Amino acid sequence: MPKIKIDGFQLFCMMLIFMFGSNLLLTIGKGAKQDVWIVNLLSTLFGCLLYFVYISLFKKYPDLPMTGYIRKIWGKYIGSALSFLYIIYFVYLASRVLRDFEELLISSTYRRTSIITLGICMILVIIYGVHLGLEAFARVACLCFVIIIMALFILNIMFVLGGYTKLENLQPVLGNGWGMVWKEMIPTGITVPFGELITFTMILPYLNKSGSAVKVGFFAIILGGVSLTLNSIMLLSVLGPEAVLRSNFPSLTAVSYINIADFIERLDSLILILMIILGFIKISIFFFCAIIGAADLFQMKPSPIFIYLVGGVIFISSIMIAPSYQAHINEGLKIVPYLLHLPLLIGIPILLLLTASIKQKLKPAVS
Amino acid sequence: MRIGRFHKKSEEKPTTNRINDGTLSDDMNENVMRVKNELGHSADLSVRLIESPHHKSVVHAAVIHLDGMADANMINENIVNPLIEWFKENDQILTEMEERAGRILTVSQLTVKESWQELISSVLTGDTVVLVNGNTKAIIASTKSQPSRAITEPTSQTVIRGPKDSFTENLRTNTSLIRARIQNPDVRLVSMKVGSVTQTDIAIMYIQGIADESIVKEVKERVKGIDIDGVLESNYIEEMIRDDSMTIFPLLLNTERPDAVVGNLLEGRIAIIIHGTPFVLIVPAVFSQFFQSPEDYYQNQYISSSLRLLRFGAFFLSMYASSIYLALITHHQGLIPTTLIVSLMAQRENVPFPAIVEIFVMEIAFEILREAGIRMPRAIGPAVSIVGALILGQAAVEAGFVGAAVVIIVAISAISSFTLPNTSLVNVTRGIRFMLLFVSAFIGLYGVLLFSLCILLHMSSLRSFGVPYFAPIAPFRFKEQKDVLFRFPLPSLFKKSSRK
Amino acid sequence: MKMNISLLLSAAICLLISGCSNYRELNDLGVIIAMGVDHNEDPKQPYRVTYQVINPSGLSQTNKAGGQGLAVINYTVTGKTLLETLGKSASVIPRENNTTHLSLIIIGEKLARNDLDLLFDGLDRGKYSRVSIPIFIARGQTAKDVLGVIEPLEITPGKNIISTTQNNQKLYGSSSEVLAYEVIASLLSDGKDVSLPGISIRNASQIGKQTKNLETTDPTTIKVSGLAVFRKGKMVRWLDGETARAAQFVTSKVKNTPVVLPCKKGNVTITTIGVKSKMVTEIHHEKPVIHSKINVMGELLETTCQLNFSDPNVLKEFEKKMVKEIEQQIKRTIRITQKEKADIFGFGDALSRTNPAYWRENKKNWDNLYSDAPIALKVNVEIINSGLLMEPYGTK
Secondary structure, three states, X not given: OOOOOEOHHHHHHHHHHHHHHHHHHHOOXXXXXXXXXXXXXXXXXXXHHHHHHHHHHHHHOOOXXXXXXXXXXXXXXXXXXXXXXXHHHHHHHHHHHXXXXXXXXXXXXOOOOOHXXXXXXXHHHHHHHHHHOHHHHHHHHHHHHHHHHHHHHHHXXXXXXXXXXXXXXXXXXXXXXXXXXXXXXXXXXXXXXXXXXXHHHHHHHHEOOOOHHHHHHHHHHHHHHHHHHHHHHHHHHHHOHHHHHHOOOHHHHHHHHOEEOOOEEOOHHHHHHHHHHHHHHHHHHHHHHHHHHHHHHHOOOOOHHHHHHHHHHHHHHHHHOOOOHHHHHHHHHHHHHHHHHHHHHHHHHHHHHHHHHHHHHHHHHHO | XXXXXXXXXXXXXXXXXXXXXXXXXXXXXXXXXXXXXXXXXXXXXXXXXXXXXXXXXXXXEEEEEEOOOEXXXXXXXXXXXXHHHHHHHOOOXXXXXXXXXXXXXXXXXXXXXXXXXXXXXXXXXXXXXXXXXXXXXXXXXXXXXXXXXXOOOOOOOOOOOOOOOOXXXXXXXXXXXXXXXXXXXXXXXXXXXXXXXXXXXXXXXXXXXXOOHHHHHHHHHHHHOOOOOOOOOHHXXXXXXXXXXXXXXXXXXXXXXXXXXXXXXXXXXXXXXXXXXXOEEEEOOOHHHHHOOHHHHOOOHHHHHHHXXXXXXXXXHHHHHHHHHHHHHHOOHHXXXXXXXXXXXXXXOOOOOOHHHHHHHHHHHHHHXXXXXXXXXXXXXXXXXXXXXXXXXXXXXXXXXXXXXXXXXXXXXXXXXXXXXXXXXXHHHHHHHHHHHHHHHHHHHHHXXXXXXXXXXXXXXXXXXXXXXXXXXXXXXXXXXXXXXXXXXXXXXXXXXXXX | OHHHHHHXXXXXXXXXXXXXXXXXXXXXXXXXXXXXXXXXOOOOOOEEXXXXXXXXXXXXXXXXXXXXXXXXXXXXXXXXXXXXXXXXXXXXXXOEEEOOOOOEEEEEHHHHHHOOHHHHHHHHOOOOOOOOOEEEEEOOOOHHHHHHOOOOOOOOHHHHHHHHHHHHHHHOOOOOOOEHHHHHHHHHOXXXXXXXXXXXXXXXXXXXXXXXXXXXXOOOEEEEEEEEEEEOOEEEEEEOHHHHHHHHHHOOOOOOOEEEEEOOOOEEEEEEEEEEEEEEEEEEOOEEEEEEEEEEEEEEEEEOOOOOOOOHHXXXXXXXXXXXXXXXXXXXXHHHHHHHOOOOOOHHHHHHHHOHHHHHHXXXXXXXXXXXXXXXXXXXXXEEEOOOOOOOOOOO
């Protein structure tokens, strides 16, 4: 169906950056204190399971995005309603991530600039990217991937060389028992970022070799999970569990500690650059999913005006979504996971897979 | 001045269309008159009538050529002289001249034409037309000899070690420079004429079997499809056939070095050679090619790899130095080390202008200097650059108009742009530098970053004759990385083409 | 094409609405590089804060127009909270204050003895400054006075205080730089108390605040003196000289320091070249025991006794002597802190890592447990050489 194609490596880059996205910024699961990394590691396992569900669905319908096969499986009316719900959901997620990054900028260097200006600049670039299409965007994701990996590598080297890592901060392992770990992992740890990979069910049909989706996907999830675990270990050992918990943006705080020989210091900008790139990629992917979904649902070609419209909605809702950052985070950690993430990211896909499998088994019997 | 005529088709179009019809008459005098009329009794049209030695006012033949476009010696000795000699002996009307002309005229290339259009265009390209009484056919002798410059050293793409010849304005010289380097029967040369008025010769050159057939076809079609009055330089062609007409990035490579063209032909690219300019176009071009200098292959791989990285670095420095400086001192004072910001503050203490004005004025001043340096008569050039660079900069700092740091930044961004081997990319850095400057004044590093993302997005969407502009980095092709950021040793590079 | 035009339009709109941008000219900035916080007598305005602002024209060497004035200017403001004083400072500082380059904070002793607890909250919220800056206690003086001293050797007083402390840490080790985030971490923790380096004015006189101070060879300067010990955010006492240094031994913050040992008729000086320590708190019969394992490497670099160092046994003997000396010093210091119930070393934190269950039960009572805990030291000294000479020259 789609003309434009992306290759396996581009998918890999997009998935990995997507997973780094909010996680690197907010350190999901920091409520588990010293055991954040256990949360991350275990979530990776569950993430693999979840991706297995997504990929099985994709294998059954390799040419269709999720909004497409949802209608095939559950019929026109329920399917269309759910597809529409997913599109709205993607738009909502995009605006949530946009808000995260606006807040990051406001609270670091742009405290006198209005959130509207920052948001408009970001959303314009994203609209431009979406306008140019998935192919160009995937190429940029590859380039960004290299930049991100290099920046992360340099930062971690600095932490180690500068002697900022105190491994004793990791002790005691499981000092607070498994309780907190489970609580942090379900639902937040699993849904963000692994559950959010459901977005890629919209993008997978564009893969040039659909067979590589399994291999590339699992490789990206495992690698991403491991790097997130390593990253949380690094943050914990630099900051200590208390500071990680207290800080709104732990990686920003950790980087601000770096001061090597009074020369390599004030590296906050490096992490900001990193975060903006991550945010850009993540929001764009949600945006693409919404556009692909809408194009599929309404059987139309995405016109520039439509892209502008969706972009505008994302921007405005990012501002309106919450009165303050605290409310925004609260919403993100306490309400959204239960109300939206769990059913939409885990419940519906599993049910879909079940229905599809049953249908497939029944079909030969009927015919 | 030249642009004014473009795309003004229609009524006032020059007379080229009138001659398209008709064949020659058998009355030679009529034909000669008609040639004169067609060319408007042009002053440089030379018509030598060969009269009968015995009968007055009987003309046997006419030798027509454009003075200056053809080799006069050759015409005298190989055309006019034999004809006179022949008519001395055979004072009669020459018939069956297709057969006899070959025996009489001692010219290497002879053709026989019947239509007016061909006749006139032969005259215009410098060939000599021999009209013989009683014949409706014209003999065309190839006597082209246009004024041309000697082969000299390249002026814009110089190397220390490597060939020192460069293309000239003459198409034939240029193709021969390339031919001399690849003596292979697979080299193909397709000739075309572009420009409805100028009828400029264009040659498309590629190596059969290495070049991609579909791209060759695409190039031919695009060149054929060009609708333009005149072609004076390769850029006329470049702008007409590139994929995206609005981009600031060069989508075709241009070079004045024959060795560079040959290297690209060997890599499967296609050269477009245009008569009248020493710059040859190469398609398809990808971004990383603009950082490759021919010299990369003429010296040790470690040196050339590090030099290539240096060029990449210089490219970024040239675009970003001034805007990042501006962003730091106006938006992100907290990111500058304390000792540095103290000295920057001390420098700027008495500067009366805002930082953006200060740096913008300096950048503009530099552009003026550069432009002046190029347009100046050679003899005054060095004087201007010394006055501009040293005296102006020094005086401006001392007078307190600008801070010393700004002068350093502007100088660095300017000088680093000169490390790039290709001038089309230098112009890109100039354009982007100014755009970045404004973005940076507006919203600091955030804007610089977002704008860079825009540029990246734009570049990723570009294609040059179907090839993604960022190939082989994005889309990433592992096997083609040997000659992108680093130059691998030549043995490993050449395995690639022999496999094909 | 349409896309490009609309992008340009939107960019233009952005430019128009950017009235509240971050754009600041360097000439309009008052860069605050140091801050001194003092106790104010007025209970309505309990803080008196001194901001030290850079004066660029005083700093530049090449400036044609200037060169006049001092490198820094101090502005003092009183207020209820730190941020209120920052706001109020705008009424005395002629330029927009910028705290991103704040490089140290000095706290007056009186304020430190009152309370330190929530002083750093404004700093930690992070919008105004970094938290990786050192904090000092002005010993016996106000922070305002300490910041007022004009330094001959370094450009700004702040820079001078930092480099003096770092130098002291490197070459003597009686105190070390403590960064704001470490202070905050200690304040938050139940198992560790704050200790901060003290600074005072040497040779105090009125001249210290004037340029005249630069024209004498015996100027008023700043001196690093002692280690302030805190208990639950309140300063309780000073540790000085060797007692302060012993505290640094336990936390292995000292690296090079001379230890003087007596011999027959004089002294032997052994300079340490590396100290590594490990703190462990163990539970014996439901009571914590403080363990500290310290490895010291040293060089014997000066002696006034007649000793033959070519005999390895002599060095061995001094190793033993040094072990005893260091143990004694450390024990004395730990005892003092136990008496004050101030666990400045973080033995409580060490316990919370190895035995979280016990810690959870007893952390409320930790200061009492700490003050009664027995000390078990294990010091190991290795003298690796005796300088370039074997034997000293004798006065025969």
